[in-house]
Amino acid sequence: MRGLGAQLPTTLHLCCPAVIRYNRYGNQKVALGLVQAHVLTAAESLQLIAQEIRGCTRCALHHGRTRAVPGEGPPDARIMLIGEGPGYHEDRQGRPFVGPSGQFLDELLAMAGLRRSDVFIGNVVKCRPPQNRDPQPDEISTCTQAYLFRQIAAIQPKVIVTLGRVSMGLFLPGEKISRIHGQPRTVNGRLVVPMLHPAAALHQPQNRPLIEADFQRLPAILAQAERDAAPTGPAPGDEEPPVQQLSLF
Numbered sequence: 263m264r265g266l267g268a269q270l271p272t273t274l275h276l277c278c279p280a281v282i283r284y285n286r287y288g289n290q291k292v293a294l295g296l297v298q299a300h301v302l303t304a305a306e307s308l309q310l311i312a313q314e315i316r317g318c319t320r321c322a323l324h325h326g327r328t329r330a331v332p333g334e335g336p337p338d339a340r341i342m343l344i345g346e347g348p349g350y351h352e353d354r355q356g357r358p359f360v361g362p363s364g365q366f367l368d369e370l371l372a373m374a375g376l377r378r379s380d381v382f383i384g385n386v387v388k389c390r391p392p393q394n395r396d397p398q399p400d401e402i403s404t405c406t407q408a409y410l411f412r413q414i415a416a417i418q419p420k421v422i423v424t425l426g427r428v429s430m431g432l433f434l435p436g437e438k439i440s441r442i443h444g445q446p447r448t449v450n451g452r453l454v455v456p457m458l459h460p461a462a463a464l465h466q467p468q469n470r471p472l473i474e475a476d477f478q479r480l481p482a483i484l485a486q487a488e489r490d491a492a493p494t495g496p497a498p499g500d501e502e503p504p505v506q507q508l509s510l511f
């Protein structure tokens with residue numbers, strides 16, 4: 263079974279005015295419940311999800327947040343970048359990657375010929391973990407099933423770029439980022455490219471050339487994804503993640 267948002271990528275808004283038809287003698291001939299369904303667009307779905315996130319109390323991370331960070335970008339983005347979770351600046355502003363890591367991310371995107379407005383930028387968890395600790399497995403599970411996978415299903419990106427170990431583990435459990443960064447992998451019909459987190463390059467300058475080289479390959483990877491045409495199988499986000507993935511965090 264395909265998961266949230268795959269068969270029904272959106273929410274249906276229903277209203278049911280009864281339609282009763284009469285035959286020529288005035289007798290009730292047939293009664294129909296006419297269902298008028300409004301299928302939400304990707305933009306509307308993302309807006310709805312963002313609204314839910316801003317009021318979410320599903321996991322303990324909501325206690326420490328200033329603002330939740332739903333993510334941002336065009337609803338038809340071909341590339342979706344997924345970081346780990348909001349940091350200090352993101353928590354203050356309610357926007358993803360706005361601190362020093364975000365400035366570096368903008369530089370990396372420019373190296374790939376992209377602007378921030380070309381891509382959707384989100385996170386595994388939407389609220390800042392205390393002291394920027396790693397999100398816990400239950401927090402990851404709760405938040406991704408409630409929101410991230412629905413965002414992916416709405417956007418249907420051609421390429422997902424995971425930024426950092428936690429995000430990579432969601433799609434490529436058991437892998438080591440030092441071994442596979444920059445190498446696109448097909449996961450359920452969609453290309454997933456694991457990359458280092460920009461903060462890793464800021465804190466450890468030896469990582470900078472690695473992440474720059476990986477971003478410079480992004481246009482070619484996107485072109486490959488578009489050549490390979492639309493995915494036919496369930497894509498990441500169309501299914502709930504297997505249980506064993508979550509056990510790895």
Ligand code: SF4
Pocket residue numbers: 315318319320321322323324330387388389401404405408
């Ligand atoms: S991290 Fe996600 S699940 Fe937890 S409170 Fe924030 S939005 Fe809700």
